[in-house]
């Protein structure tokens with residue numbers, strides 16, 4: 001899936017919208033060659049100005065509404081992220097105000113065009129048109145704060161990560177430098193894409209691999225699942241918890257060589273925290289860098305993991321050791337979920353097909 005806010009346009013300020021509409025109205029009026037006597041000519045010109053202003057403004061605002069999804073309709077992953085970034089009530093209220101402005105301007109347009117049609121005096125027509133201008137400007141100024149808020153929201157929301165919510169997803173966790181991004185690269189062989197994630201400066205890395213015609217997505221989250229959750233602020237915590245809607249399997253990486261710079265005690269501590277938070281998911285625990293780690297330390301970590309009832313796996317992201325086994329384990333865990341999903345999709349298609357018969 002694409003970032004749901006990808007198409008959200010830049011939101012003009014109230015003054016910019018007014019300027020743009022008024023300029024366009026003048027341009028349209030001067031390009032017009034009205035027919036008939038002075039009264040008919042004035043009527044055509046003023047009507048065109050009013051219609052143009054209304055159209056330009058409504059098109060602009062409507063485009064904003066059409067291209068901005070409501071937060072409540074989003075899939076849970078995006079919904080939770082959006083909730084950490086913008087105030088959902090304020091966001092919806094601002095969209096509702098924009099909708100109100102569209103309707104109000106439409107009403108004003110109809111009322112003033114009608115008044116001008118009944119008027120017989122060009123001066124009065126011009127006065128009515130100016131009155132319309134004033135009323136429209138008031139309406140737009142009434143939503144000035146909303147427009148500004150929506151534009152600020154847009155600037156944050158356009159950076160939401162692009163991930164495929166339909167693919168079974170493996171989320172990689174572990175301290176910095178344990179080999180997360182190396183593992184992602186070797187597992188997914190293609191160059192992973194860096195998707196921006198407004199909660200970390202480094203974004204998240206997304207890669208895919210295919211096995212027996214099924215695709216799997218692997219996500220590495222530098223800066224997210226690599227520090228104790230207890231050290232996080234509220235926004236970061238939520239951004240981390242949103243990953244729950246994405247991950248089907250967590251691959252947790254230890255570096256028993258300690259070359260990453262974190263002693264084993266610290267690594268087990270982080271593991272405890274993440275396991276407590278994400279324990280409802282299947283965990284695959286790998287010991288990376290076994291090509292350089294000493295056997296004693298590897299055993300120490302393995303004992304710790306086995307005490308949790310998990311079976312650790314030795315790998316080397318660098319020389320490829322254990323990677324086939326890792327893929328096999330991922331697929332074994334994810335396959336039932338994929339099949340379940342495939343079944344659901346089939347049933348849905350079947351229902352649709354039957355309904356069409």
Ligand code: GDP
Nearest residue numbers: 176177178179180181182288289292316317318
């Ligand atoms: P991340 O911060 O967890 O993403 O860690 P990186 O993938 O950037 O790896 C940190 C360092 O460890 C890099 O210099 C890698 O080349 C190295 N590294 C990763 N995996 C292995 C491995 O299996 N064996 C060895 N010897 N080095 C590794």
